[in-house]
Amino acid sequence: MTIPALLATRRRLDGAVQAFVSDDEEITFAELDDASRTLAGRLVGAGVTKGSRVGLVMPNGIGWATAALAVMRVGAVLVPLSTLLRPPELLAQLRAAAVTQLVVVPRLRGRDHLDELASAAPGLTEHARRGRPHPDLPSPRWIWTSDEWTSDELPAGAAPAPLVEALGRAVRPADDLAVLFTSGSRDTPKGVLHTHGNGLRAVASSLDSRRIGRGERLYIPMPFFWTGGFGGGLLSALVAGATLLTEAVPEPARTLRFLERERVTLFRGWPDQAARLAAHPAFATTDLSTLRPASLGAVLPPAARPGPGARANLFGMTETFGPYCGSRLDTDLPAGKHGSCGRPFTGVEVRIADPETGTVLPPGTEGEILLRGPNVMRGIAGRHRADVFDADGFYPTADRGLLDADGYLWYRGRLDDMFKVRGATVYPMEVEAALRALPGVTDAYVTDAYVTAAQVTDVSTGPGAAGAAGAAGAAGAAGAVGAREVAAVVVASSLDDPDELAEQARANLSSFKIPTRWLIVRAPHRVPRLASGKVDIDALRRLLVEEGTAGSRKVRSR
Known part of the structure; x- marks a missing residue:
């Protein structure tokens, strides 16, 4: 239930197996362990240590995975940041997460992120490169580009291997793993704190329903900076011993060639992502015969597609590190349960309460969904625990729903919608x-x-x-x-x-x-x-x- 222990397990059990395939690159679990250990040594030499909060503004790829694992294996806290953020949004999240080191892709999709940061906070890069706090953003001590991050230009030499290993052994399940940003359509972004234990436990609890196991070749087009890509993709592959197929910038024609070449077995993500591929002219001639029934219906052969509502709507949120409720995605729900989210996974207790009074409601009664358990987040950055959880330790989600007499959860929308x-x-x-x-x-x-x-x-x-x-x-x-x-x-x-x-x-x-x-x-x-x-x-x-x-x-x- 820690990243360094998980990497050691994958090396021992599946060292020669492909861990990730990205565009034209690939890496085995053993190579990933070596690469992340080497980079971790250089980060420790540059001042990253247990508790440091390291922000990543990078596209999907083996480089992102290696960097993230290097950060987490020494007990530093990963802060994945969206490449879509505009400078004021990025600065707000850097402040909220108290990021101490920042890694930024130099250019992506015509944008220069360092130039944008410099225009939004003049002098920030120069202050950080000298290890000095900036008046408007005091936390960052270093800002690197992703090119410098893996080159010989880090400000100090690598830490000795025994120190890196000792830091890994010191990581505990209760230590913070990541700060993941989420927001509703009307809320300001909030930084959700997850520990090694609760994050990896949450991932493991949903693997059976998502049908992800050893040998699976999983494609998820979601970015790693979102929970769906980070927990549902990268960490799911590590926990299960599966191979993750990922792209820096998905594009339908190229993606179809990639999936055919790599013999994808499981396609998960948002339904509209699968629908976009299925609508492409090249889809009809693409061989996706290796796909298994738990994939999104749009990319399956017509005869294999489930009927509307027949499969569980996997339901979750960033606060639960992904889905906390579901059922096997290759099997139809029982009669009378179509359209439900399935049952809560082990590690999450669901309660339905009156949103006004907090009174617990009986089965079949609609109210606010409350969550509690070892899979749920530790808290929210900058907020006291009492402002996040109720007196019984439940997290009020602001989601509406009901639990029926058989324990199936039915989602009814947002209270504020x-x-x-x-x-x-x-x-x-x-x-x-x-x-x-x-x-x-x-x-x-x-x-x-x-x-x-x-x-x-x-x-x-x-x-x-x-x-x-x-x-x-x-x-x-x-x-x-x-x-x-x-x-x-x-x-x-x-x-x-x-x-x-x-x-x-x-x-x-x-x-x-x-x-x-x-x-x-x-x-x-x-x-x-x-x-x-x-x-x-x-x-x-x-x-x-x-x-x-x-x-x-x-x-x-x-």
Whole structure:
């Protein structure tokens, strides 16, 4: 239950096995152990030691994995940072995590991260390279580029091997492993603290449900700086003895060639990532016959794809280091459990409570999901434990759900996502599920949008616009200057008529829940996201108000 012990185990059991394959590089578990030990010695010589917080701004690859393991094997704390962060966001996370050493890729996707940092905090790089605190960001003592990090340009020689080994033996399961940043669509980012013990325990608890074992060749397109890539990919491969296939910058045609060449057996990630590959013209001629049934359905042969809701929706969060609830992904759920998240994994206790009073609710009653157990985070950077956990040690997640009598968890959305339209309560997740079940719809994202009186009264009286017209009337009667609508961005390959979608949705939704403002897009990347990968609700609203149209008007496909 520590990284140095895990590396030793993998070397002993699977030393000659490929640990990672990245683009045109590969490394075995023994080579990874050697490379991370060598780099660890150089980092210790440069001042990294137990408790140091080392930030990484790097793309996926063997270099990222080697650097991360070098940091963690000597008891330093890894702080994975998104390559998508803009300078003010990056500076905020450096402050929140109290990063002491920072490694930055020189250039990536046309961006120079060091130049951007210098423009946001003049003099930061010079101060850090001299080991001096900066007035606006006092924690960083060193800033290196990823090229310098692995070259002979570190500011000191390597520490002796016996010291590196001694630091590894001193790492305990209770020691901090990483600070992982997460945020809801409306929250400021928070740094979640995980220990070696709770992080690796959480990874191990989900392996059986995710069907990851020794010999698996796992592809996850998620970046390592997110929990899905770090815990679900890199550490899952280490714990299971599987081979991880990864790319610095995934691109559909290249990815398909990569997966065919490397004989991928398991494709996990977000459904839209698999759908994007399946929609590529080269997909039909790509040999993915080695894929196993626990892979995402879009990349499987049609006959092997599970029905809607038949497989568990693996459910988790950064605070639990990935999924904490699920069921085997190669097996359909029992009758009556389709659409559920499965059962909580060993190491997590789930409680449903009234969000207002904290009263524990009986099975079958919807409330806030609370979590407790050895797989759950140690805490949140900068927050007192009493501000994070309740008096019984449970973490209030702000997720809505229920546990049925058989212990299956049913997720109902976020407490803060609920909104009211003309006095009626709308839960976006319920509407999204209904829209995603419609023929031709790949994905859907629902929120509330406040539109002006001019925008509201521009709505015609067709069936897709009845709700908005009613809202306009109510707004006018009350003398309001606008109204709140149910709004949806729908990803669809061929549909372009919101009235058709609205009419089909009426079979499963009450009239007040049917969107009255629509934007139909062809590509998933049109859905705005935060640097954390989550949907940017504020940007989604702006997009819907600025580009969306109401019912009975054709929507230009984008």
